[in-house]
């Protein structure tokens with residue numbers, strides 16, 4: 001084990017420029033991945049905010065009694081998907097309306113009586129804010145006694161839903177491409193560092209080093225690259241987001257958990273990339289030697 | 304103990320490099336494998352440490368068989384066989400001592416033994432004084448001595464030498480050959496491939512002739528291959 005660590009250490013300080021390039025490439029690919037994650041997080045945030053605004057309002061008949069209201073509120077609350085309900089009286093509705101209108105409240109003096117109906121505001125839980133569910137809930141409420149009408153902005157919801165679906169599809173496809181591209185890039189970059197020491201691996205193999213002995217230093221090295229790469233790119237991303245958020249205030253960076261995941265992902269990427277590449281390299285070196293190198297045969301025979 | 308049983312090897316499926324070889328190598332002997340360049344010497348040697356496998360036939364090395372050996376047993380096999388090459392194959396990034404000690408580290412030798420064994424092997428090939436030098440600071444002959452020390456430190460039962468003096472000056476060549484003879488008298492078998500017949504001391508070893516992948520009478524090789532000055 002001591003030797004393996006020594007080997008790792010040697011490998012690390014041998015090819016300084018190579019190592020820097022490797023870390024740089026890993027940093028960039030993880031940076032792109034990070035940009036994507038931040039984009040997704042912010043997209044989700046925008047969607048959540050938009051969906052937050054989805055409110056259902058049940059307008060009540062004018063002649064409704066307090067008993068009936070209590071009753072209605074109870075019944076509505078038991079519907080699947082309904083979180084809370086809130087009764088808004090005629091007077092309250094007028095107050096709110098006046099507040100919305102502000103200076104223009106004198107418009108209302110055109111009416112002799114209060115034109116606004118009493119209503120029950122219904123908060124729907126997140127999972128039920130799809131066009132289908134909202135429609136279903138509103139239909140259940142409509143048939144209750146004392147309900148005049150139910151409004152939840154059906155058209156707007158449909159539009160939002162379509163947008164969200166499209167954006168999500170794009171996001172997922174992009175995500176898959178980016179994840180595979182980063183694995184591929186990291187794999188190939190680490191492969192280059194391994195290949196650059198092909199001769200050494202070959203010698204170790206002939207002397208009788210076990211695969212574990214040959215591979216472990218490269219795997220540790222690759223994992224460290226992955227860690228440094230993701231660490232660096234996290235810092236760059238953080239600075240970038242800080243900078244952008246001065247211009248667009250609502251942007252969010254990742255929370256601590258996501259940050260941790262991010263480092264974990266980069267390190268894992270390094271680990272998997274190096275395991276794959278070192279195994280593949282050793283396999284390749286052995287295969288080439290075992291059999292047939294056409295070029296070499298041709299060279300020798302023509303010489 | 305090594306045995307070739309009807310071994311053939313094709314490269315690229317159609318280039319016959321070894322043709323039905325039957326051979327036995329006993330412990331403690333000195334063997335020369337002679338034949339001109341391209342005869343198949345290296346191919347034959349590589350089969351012993353199982354870098355390549357027969358296309359037909361079977362090779363037995365101690366209790367390993369080319370037919371049944373598993374990838375993870377190959378390091379165990381190679382622990383029992385020392386190999387040296389024309390191009391030395393030393394690790395350029397470490398000094399003489401580390402190059403030799405390395406062979407013990409990778410085969411899982413106990414930490415306490417490594418230093419002692421390494422220094423012993425270095426003094427056996429008379430290179431102890433250069434133990435802190437790097438390969439590029441050494442002559443060809445000296446590098447080959449280090450390679451021999453690295454091969455011997457594992458205490459193999461056989462040392463395989465593939466054109467060991469190909470990149471060594473005449474002075475170094477004599478020293479290397481003396482070391483090989485010396486090692487052999489101490490009990491390690493030697494199998495040396497060469498196309499330089501001037502290295503052969505007929506009184507010491509057995510000679511195996513190889514031409515176009517076939518075992519032939521060595522006298523024929525001396526007559527036909529070496530007489531016309533076809534040394535490379």
Ligand SMILES: Nc1ncnc2c1ncn2[C@@H]1O[C@H](COP(=O)(O)OP(=O)(O)O)[C@@H](O)[C@H]1O
Nearest residue numbers: 292293297300314320340341342343344345346
């Ligand atoms: N890896 C290889 N791929 C294809 N042909 C090879 C390979 N190695 C050797 N050969 C061919 O096999 C023959 C024997 O080669 P080799 O064993 O190296 O001979 P020697 O060591 O006697 O010079 C030669 O014709 C050579 O060109």
Ligand SMILES: [Mg+2]
Nearest residue numbers: 344345346465
């Ligand atoms: Mg050869």
